[in-house]
Structure formats: C-alpha cells, structure tokens
Amino acid sequence: MPYAKIYLNAGKEESLKRFHPWVFSGAVNHIEGRTTEGDIVEIYDSKGNYLATGHCQIGSIAVRILSFRKEKIDGNFWKQRIESAFQLRQNLGLLRTDNNTFRLIHGEGDNLSGLIVDIYGNTAVVQAHSPGMHIARMEIAEALKTVLGNIIQNIYYKSESTLPFNAKLDAEDDYLFREQSVSDIVVENRLKLKVDWQRGQKTGFFVDQRENRLLLEQFAHNRSVLNMFCYTGGFSCFAMRGGAALVHSVDSSAKAIDLTNENVALNFPSDTRHQAFTEDAFDFLEKTEKGKYDLIILDPPAFAKHRKVLKNALQGYKKLNAAAMEKIREGGILFTFSCSQVVSKEDFRLAVFSAAAQTGRRVKILKQLTQQADHPINIYHPESEYIKGLLLYVEQER
Ligand code: SAH
Numbered sequence: 001m002p003y004a005k006i007y008l009n010a011g012k013e014e015s016l017k018r019f020h021p022w023v024f025s026g027a028v029n030h031i032e033g034r035t036t037e038g039d040i041v042e043i044y045d046s047k048g049n050y051l052a053t054g055h056c057q058i059g060s061i062a063v064r065i066l067s068f069r070k071e072k073i074d075g076n077f078w079k080q081r082i083e084s085a086f087q088l089r090q091n092l093g094l095l096r097t098d099n100n101t102f103r104l105i106h107g108e109g110d111n112l113s114g115l116i117v118d119i120y121g122n123t124a125v126v127q128a129h130s131p132g133m134h135i136a137r138m139e140i141a142e143a144l145k146t147v148l149g150n151i152i153q154n155i156y157y158k159s160e161s162t163l164p165f166n167a168k169l170d171a172e173d174d175y176l177f178r179e180q181s182v183s184d185i186v187v188e189n190r191l192k193l194k195v196d197w198q199r200g201q202k203t204g205f206f207v208d209q210r211e212n213r214l215l216l217e218q219f220a221h222n223r224s225v226l227n228m229f230c231y232t233g234g235f236s237c238f239a240m241r242g243g244a245a246l247v248h249s250v251d252s253s254a255k256a257i258d259l260t261n262e263n264v265a266l267n268f269p270s271d272t273r274h275q276a277f278t279e280d281a282f283d284f285l286e287k288t289e290k291g292k293y294d295l296i297i298l299d300p301p302a303f304a305k306h307r308k309v310l311k312n313a314l315q316g317y318k319k320l321n322a323a324a325m326e327k328i329r330e331g332g333i334l335f336t337f338s339c340s341q342v343v344s345k346e347d348f349r350l351a352v353f354s355a356a357a358q359t360g361r362r363v364k365i366l367k368q369l370t371q372q373a374d375h376p377i378n379i380y381h382p383e384s385e386y387i388k389g390l391l392l393y394v395e396q397e398r
Pocket of ligand 1: 205206209228229230231232233234235250251252253256279280281282299300301
C-alpha cells in the first residue's frame, strides 16, 4: 500500500528544506489517503513536490521525519540507521572490556526522531517516544539483533511513561527478545554499576554523564564531596575512585539511596568514606554547616518540562545553586547541571550567575559541560542539546 500523503501549506516547507525533523500540525494543509496515528506518511509541499517521509501522530508535532529521501521504511531502513549509529559508537571507542554501556540511538541526533536505545552490557533497552516507533518496535528489535547480534542477547522495551497514550504494555511486552540470562551489572570506565531498567528512571541509568563523571574523578582527590540528586550513585563511585576524603550522597528517593549504597559497595566494599542520606536537597543543604564540603555536584531532575514553567524553573536553579554556593568551602569546586530541554545554555548560566551575585561569592567558570558524544546533537535540530553544565570554582566572599 502506498503511504498516505500530507500536503503542507504554502511556505511551510522551509524548515523541512533545512532538515528540521518535525512537522507541526499548523503546517498541514490536507491529507490524501487514510492515516491512523503512528502510520508512515509522505510529506509534500503545496505545489506537490516531495519533501520527506515520517511517522504521523496526533498533537502539535504532526510528523516526525525519518527520511528526506523517498524510500521505503522497512527492515532494511532500520538496519541501515542502526548500523550507522553503531559505527559512530565504535569509532568513539565506547565498546571495550572496561566499558559496556553507552547510548546507541539518541532520537533526532541519530536521525530517528522518537527512538532511544541504551546498551547495558548484553541488554538493549528500547524506549519509544512516538506512536510510530511503538508500532515499529519489533522491526527495530530485529534490526538491533542483526546489527549487534554478537553483543546483545536481550532487548527490553520500556515505554510506559514516554508514549503520548497508554500503550497498555503487558508483561510480554517487557522483553522483545530474551535469549540469555540478563546481567544487570554494567561496566563504565572500569567501575561496576547496577542498572535497574525495569523499575529505574529513564532507561535505568544516566549514561549521559559518563565523561563528566570521569572529569569529577580528577577533581575529587582529598576533597569532601557532596553528590546531590545522586540517583544510582554514579558520581559518588567516581569520586571514591578519585581519592575523595569522604563522599556523601543525597536523594529524596529511598530506592535511589539503596541503589547508591549497592553500587558503592560493589566497587569499594567496606570503605567507610561513603554515606548516603534519603533527604530533600534543599532541606539537606539548609542543615549543612558552612565549609563542610569542598566539592558539590548538583544534577537535579528537569525543573522545567514545558516552556510555561520556565520562569519557575530558573528560580529553582538559582535557589539551588545559591544554597550550594553559600555552604561550599572556599576554593570549592561545584559541578552544576540542568537537563531541562527548554532551559537554554544562556538561561542556565544567568540563573547560576544570579545565584553567585546573591551569595556574594567570587565564582569562576572553569569549564562548560555538555552531553556526551554518544548523545549527538542534530545540527538541524538544536533542541536535541539538553544537558548544560558548568564546572565552577567558588572562592571567598567578596
Ligand atoms: N545525578 C544522577 C541523576 C540524577 S536524576 C546520575 O548521575 O545518575 C535526579 C534525581 O533527583 C532522582 O534520583 C530523584 O529521585 C532525585 N530528586 C528529585 N527531587 C529531589 C529533591 N527535592 N531532593 C533530592 N533529590 C531529589
């Protein structure tokens, strides 16, 4: 069956000509043929010239582009896209005996809008963010097996909270393939980490902070470290290896604290330098005595998921950073992040600047941090840049 055709309003083809991977609903003039949500459609300009092929959906994004060439979206298409993504990760040197976790598919960054795939040892965790990717999941799984067959034996599907509708996933949907016993311990730069992809946040682990964890390790020697919003304790483990004098991990979720304790014990059994606290970040910082820590990591959840709450989110970043700056020892190092997609690099920097001004601390930016190379940013889709980070040196009060 030929794909249904979507014709755009005059002048609305410009962004597609610049390879932006979304069509907004306001750009659509009419549809030729029948479509249901998640179907593959072809896009044409108002004069009838072919522009692109993609998955259609209901909502402000009407189509997520898969290809700017007139081609069939079949097994071969998925295989080629996955192959080229895999090749990039191989070129980046991410598949080693001392590192077996990385992001294989980063949505628009890998020209597959709506799809995330993370590799955890011999398990791939697939996450669909669009109805089209949900429908294509078995084809995607087949292509993953073909391309990465000697690496992955299990494919777990985790999309219950990322689809725009309730996909009513049942237990059988959890594993698209399960051929071998699953190992939930992965290796990131020689450290072992337990990943809970079934119950954990996102796909189970924040692979997007790998290089920042290595950087932190370099700064940790002899420092008293506070890892705020620790989740699975990745930063804590790298601080331990870096020779920190003590590491305190804080998260409001008791489950996260259990995982952090488990991960620290896995790598540093009976090492008494580490302690974890189930507590709210702001409460913990308020109780903290000034000068107790000289390295603080702030990696909170996204404070803004929508543009509407941007102002509140920026206030939140300012308040959090001010609280940390107030308490950090002179000459302290602050790793501070925002993973909100709607918060720009400039917005975040302004929030941190305001925090510095409010606390009267002298603050220097040592380095600007971003997401890792296996989370590539599509140059035609700047929205795919989501992690913003600053490595700060905090001196005495002015
Ligand atoms: N830094 C982590 C990822 C952080 S995810 C890593 O590298 O893996 C955000 C974490 O913040 C979650 O674990 C969540 O439980 C925790 N969290 C959310 N609100 C919080 C709050 N008010 N105080 C403390 N922790 C909070």
